[in-house]
Amino acid sequence: ALVTYRYESLRSHLVKSDVCPHDKQSFRSCEKLCGGIECLQEINGLHATVVYLSIIRCVIIAFIDSSSPTSDRIYYAWLAVFICRLWRTWLDLVPKQDLDNRISQMANLSDIAKGKFKQKATKKIFFITSSTFLCLELNAHHLTYLTLLVAESQLPPEILKISLFSSQTCENFFRLARSMSGTFSTSVNLSVQQFLNRQEKIS
Template identity: 45%
Template sequence: MLIGNSCISIDNLSTLIQNVPKLRHGLVKSDIFPQDRQNFSSCVKICSDGVINNLTNVPNSEGIILYLRLLRSIIIAYNDKETTPIHRLYHAWFPVFVSRWWYTWIANMRKVDLDDILYELSGIKNNRKNKKHQFFITNNAYYCIEINANQLMYLALLVTEKKLPPEAMNIYLFSSQTCEGMFRSARSISGTFSSVVNFTVQEFFNRAQKLSLLNKIKTESEFFSMNGTLVFPKHYKQGKKLKKHNIISNHNTLNVDIISSTILQAFNDATNLIHGFKIKNFLDEKKITNMKQLNSYIHNILTQRINIMDYSDLYEEKDETSDSEDELDIVCQFRK
């Protein structure tokens, strides 16, 4: 991948592992060359502060540092349980604005110029037939960044309007594993001698309310234990206590003004970060200088993608991955 005057390559991480002691970054070769593509633990290690700080001593590593910061913000926004709602919004929108600047730069650059920059930085002579999408993250990844950030903003606004409870901002619970665990717990409420494993939706809601009450009692007995209170026995796997601020979060500070200032701060930080890659000066010439112009440009691009008509046979099999990756070049042709 390519961003401005920097190349994003795994070679920088390989150099870090070879030249810097493991105690300083904690990486091994299997972390950057994983056999399992869904190895999330390796992704967390690669995005750690130790790796990012030590990469500053590796030559020509500015691009990979920006990319790792983008990934780290995504992890903090959607997976970290200790993130407050305001910081969750910030780290959700920071990668959005970085990706928008990055995408806008690639869309306005000529393919020949991108190939020349890549050859100058890495010595790789690119095939002229390849498309622009190879210089950017996959379309699926970019869509996820945009959709998740906008959905999180929507949830935050509903919380400020008191249409949703503050617990709706605990989005790390929005996963299939949590839902499956909830269903298993609801099914386990059945009596010992009961053979019924299925129940209606209303019965599930009733059991979910019982589980909610039990969890509330367990939490209060753990953090506000007093003489005479109920104490629930715990499984050894649940022996580790959660931090108190994870359970009792300060949602009272979530309002429209603070949300607006947080999004603006994320935009300013992303813009300042992009300044070091000689992208902003090029986009200034294209009259894309502020948040409104950037958002309007991305909105037009995404609208053109949606309006692209597909006249292919509905029953015809085709490679969806390759088609989606060519969307960037199709939109650029439409703009011309």
């Protein structure tokens, strides 16, 4: 009953667009899904999904959440990296046939779709993209390096306000600047000078 209640609680906070496979850049949807990890842990057959969402939550804590202390940022950044390293190592070791068998067990695919999927499938499709993995590695190393430079007083402490460097912060700031148009204005674009003027007002 508790699992059912938690599942219903999670589902009540989600909308169809949150799990739309065509929209892969919805940060708010990621936040909602990551907020339900504890609920998903108690549902059988979702272990891989929980691990994947845990990686995303580690990234959010390490690089996006403005309230995260530096020690937590470093911990969760490297936790995400090491989980991905283990994931990739496991893929290198597991036989391709085992992965094909897992595809065969997917209930949401027809037999024809499964056959085509197996023919085209390589181990790479079971892992995050190479650019994403490289980004995780670089960010974790860079964060550690910046922290060491600050500890050695070679850089000011302000450099560790990592959340201000994320694209989410920039997008939110730009969205706020664009919303400052007049009530009857239909223009959504603005020049560089207009943006600079508005950011002064926001600041």
